Amino acid sequence: MTSQPPSSPLPSLRDLRRLTPARVGLGRAGSSLPTRALLDFTLDHARARDAVHSAFDSARLAAELAALGLASSEVASRARGRHDYLVRPDLGRQLDPASRDALARIGGACDLVLVIGDGLSPTAVNARAVDVVRALLPRLAEAHIGLGAAVVATGARVALGDEIGVLLGARMVLVLIGERPGLSAPASLGAYLTYGPRPGLTDAERNCVSNIHAAGISNDEAAFKIAWLLRESFARQLSGVALKDDSGLQAPDLPRRLDAT
Known part of the structure; x- marks a missing residue:
């Protein structure tokens, strides 16, 4: 046997x-x-709540974008304070009148508008957004994608980018925004791409790169995925469920995790 x-x-x-x-x-x-x-559990729940209610440092973000050579406009949604933002999501999808008028005066037409919004985790945006933009810029240049404008938006929901895109004549809008905090990821950044932005679109017409955080997708990997989706979206003139993210088939050897800082 x-x-x-x-x-x-x-x-x-x-x-x-x-x-x-x-x-x-x-x-x-x-x-x-x-x-x-x-x-x-109590500690993680407190961290998630703190992330939702943390201050959004829009002035510092605008200054850091300027250091990258990107002049930005600061705008606000119709949500007056964090309480309004949380209980009235619809107000976070609309620009306040002053912001709308300011962007309308800029007008013009461009390939891409970048919007950095606080979302549900200003902590994540304060910590990650500019680093992702820094990693993304050379990839945009390599793909010959022109970045026409940058906007820093307070009280923002994802769909606020649609109105901004229309006012600035953008073919595409990229929104970097704080994602809903979880008990294991209170500071996660998301990137939403919409081709042909206009008010009334649904999430089915967007592509998303999510989980950009210390234990998730790294800045470099996120920038690679975003650039791939932007390039394919422009080539096919669409975004959302009709555009499958096959960037992993071409991904270089990138770090999978960020430094825990």
């Missing part, structure tokens, strides 16, 4: 916890959670 090789042990919950930040196998103390698990 031939001996069978010993079977490998089944993965344990401890092995699973090493692979994911999700809360699995927390254990229990009586009918409740262990103290350590409860304290960790």
Whole structure:
């Protein structure tokens, strides 16, 4: 008889916890959670709340964009304060009258408008947005995509970029915005691309590069994906569900994670 090789042990919950930040196998103390698990949850929940309510440093972002050679306009949505922003999402999708008039005076036509908005995590935007733009600019130049204008928007939802794009005559709008914080990722940045922006579009007509954060997609990888999507979107004159992200088939050897700073 031939001996069978010993079977490998089944993965344990401890092995699973090493692979994911999700809360699995927390254990229990009586009918409740262990103290350590409860304290960790409370801390992560507090960090997520802090990210939502953190201050948006629009002036610093505008100054850092200027250092990259990008003059920017500062605008605001119709949401008056963070409370309005959270309870009235529709107000975050519309420019206030003063901002609309200011952009209308600029007018013109261009290939691409960049919008940096606070979204649901100003913390993420303050920390990541300019670094992503810095990594993106040479890729835009290589693809011969002209960046016509940059806008820093307070109280912004993703769809605010549609109105901005129309006012600035943009063929395409790129919105970098703070994503909804999670318990394991309170400071995640998202990038939304829309070809032919105009008010009333849905998310089905956008492409998104999400999870740009310390334990997610790196700045360089995000810039590569964004540039690929922009190039393909211009070539095909569309965006959204009709444009599949196949950038991974051409991706160079890029770091997958950001420094935890």
